[in-house]
Amino acid sequence: MEEKKIKEILHQAGLKYTPGRAALIAFLWETSRPLTQEEISLGLKGSGLNKVSIYRALDSFLQAGLVHRIESGDRVWKFAFCGCGSRGHCHPHFICRSCGKVECLTKMHLPEVAAADQGYVIEEQEVYFKGLCPGCS
Amino acid sequence: MEEKKIKEILHQAGLKYTPGRAALIAFLWETSRPLTQEEISLGLKGSGLNKVSIYRALDSFLQAGLVHRIESGDRVWKFAFCGCGSRGHCHPHFICRSCGKVECLTKMHLPEVAAADQGYVIEEQEVYFKGLCPGCS
């Protein structure tokens, strides 16, 4: 992603532009798959942020609706860039039980939620498909 | 739940009958809502199992398909009794963003999964609705 676009995204979210955040966004963008903090740290190598700063940047991105957060069963969060603006999820995710990889199924859209029982207000939904990915099946 | 039924469930799962496990199953059964280890400990008071033993019992129940496990966003697992036998989930869950309560939407059934892209094997799905429960809306 071009620096200009990243500057625009951060500015629109009311966040300061920093080299670390730019690298983080670019990396999430090009990977286009939910990543753990550790994967991000490895991917960014020296040019990147501190572990704590990665979590804090991702938190602010999450608040701003720039990323979404996945918990795929092992109590480790994964983060993916998401242009959709919604704070929730706009597509289902696939989780491979063998290699643990998580994939955004961006081609699929979540159905409009049918009104639930009386009194319930449904604001967002989260859908996971679990099984084996092409590499593992 | 009657003791006889619990004995039968445990035997069928290849697990020993113990007072602690019986109390655990009975409590999950009567609560019929996903509970954390801490909630279970509080609910069972003195008559119950040690924290570690609760986790170990729940693990074996999970393997046997007697319970299912929910991760509702705060990195704390919740467990609910589930007679359906499947190791996965047979219904969606509702998560209240205000009070944190989780509910099994047993009246709703998960749709048959449409065959995904080539190579993917979908074994189970997990569906969460997030919003406000009747008490919080």
Place this chain on the structure above:
DNA sequence: CACTAAACGCAATTGAGTTGCGTTTATAAT
């Protein structure tokens, strides 16, 4: 250039869940 709030790095902390290990108990064979 000066100012300020936001962002950052490091070290220490938190807490849900796990592991090791010695003891107890359910279950089935004798």
Place this chain on the structure above:
DNA sequence: ATTATAAACGCAACTCAATTGCGTTTAGTG
């Protein structure tokens, strides 16, 4: 009933992803 054995249990110590505190640096504004 007695014994044998594997499963279940309790306690203490541990793991490790994520958080917090705090002093320092930096981006953005004027």
